[in-house]
Amino acid sequence: MPEGHLIHRHADEQQAALGGRALRASGPQGRFDARPYDGRTLARVEALGKHLLYHFADAPAIHVHLGMRGIFLRYDDPGEEPRRGTRLRLAADDVAFDLIAPIQCETYGPAEVAALRDSLGPDPLRPDASRDEAVRRLDAFGGPVGAAILDQKVWAGIGNAWRAELLFLVGLHPGVRDVGAERAGRLWDAAAAYLALGRDAGQVVSDPGHPDERWVYRREHCRRCGTPVLTWQLASRTAYACPVDQPGEG
DNA sequence: TAACGATGCATAT
DNA sequence: TATGCCTCGTTAC
Incomplete structure (x- = not known):
């Protein structure tokens, strides 16, 4: 874990x-x-x-x-x-x-x-992390956002479960390539907020009202809309995404 | 009880 | 690309 x-x-x-x-x-x-x-x-x-x-x-x-x-x-x-x-x-x-x-x-x-x-890139759980630097590094990464946030040189501390859940939370498909500063910033803010919840709870928390549930990670169907969750390999790990709630295949 | 995959990644090949 | 970490929870048998 x-x-x-x-x-x-x-x-x-x-x-x-x-x-x-x-x-x-x-x-x-x-x-x-x-x-x-x-x-x-x-x-x-x-x-x-x-x-x-x-x-x-x-x-x-x-x-x-x-x-x-x-x-x-x-x-x-x-x-x-x-x-x-x-x-x-x-x-x-x-x-x-x-x-x-x-x-x-x-x-x-x-x-x-x-x-x-x-x-290491900025760590969303560290008070000394720079949001601007985090946005810069994500924006500068050439490949899909789902590969970028697993790269510890881009952001430090994100693993496969958080990749799946954070990208779901901001409605971003892991394959999207040109995220842009605005979406990069929203993703960073989600990472900072949710990882703090997870640190305090001792587990991944992506829905504070239901801390034991996940939206797409290791699920057969999207917890929000019931559509079958897509899985494929991205950056040598299994990626998860809902095709309805995370549109915009890269 | 055993098999299997996994939230990671350095190291060997 | 494959393997090793004195692992663990889930599932299959």
Whole structure:
């Protein structure tokens, strides 16, 4: 489930629980050497799109990407044994967070942190994101809008479920190529609003009155009009669209 | 209980 | 293009 809204949720939760505290760090699985971090103070947990950065005062950052399978487990008793395969445990005296099956968990020096920031477009959940820059990057992308918003260099944090639902919400077919500044701006505003709802709810929310429902994502029929949902491959992922509510095939 | 696909993407081929 | 992540929910058997 880890699209950007859940990464931000993890960052917020772990910042609140662990930020500013001296931590016990361990790598039970053996694939990540956590010893340099044991006893260090965690300055800040930061989300950038689907990436997490753990900043320490006197040590390089830790970079984590969950990929599709990565998860965090929270233990309110840090004495609990980590389950097999735990890549990283960060613990205070009253809580522990275990990282399982991430696609990336590694030490990042300042240059790597800077390169990561450079590689990502604006993140609709970050207060420092520029709407103008987001519109510029989307408008400048040559291909279909459904490929653009999955490209993390264009916007950071959107995944396949949000692609489907956000494009539905603004009535835009994923194949449309020349979105223009006005529609790009409306799509950005929807992303910022709905990802915030999703972060707070802990799931994709595309209809606040029915948070467990989707409009087209992984549906047979459009939830609004009942027309069969079209599916095809776009940017190596399954795209979903209602031909009635999202006209204008690219 | 097993198979399968999935909300991601780095890495190998 | 294929595969690997100590995964998970749903579906099929």
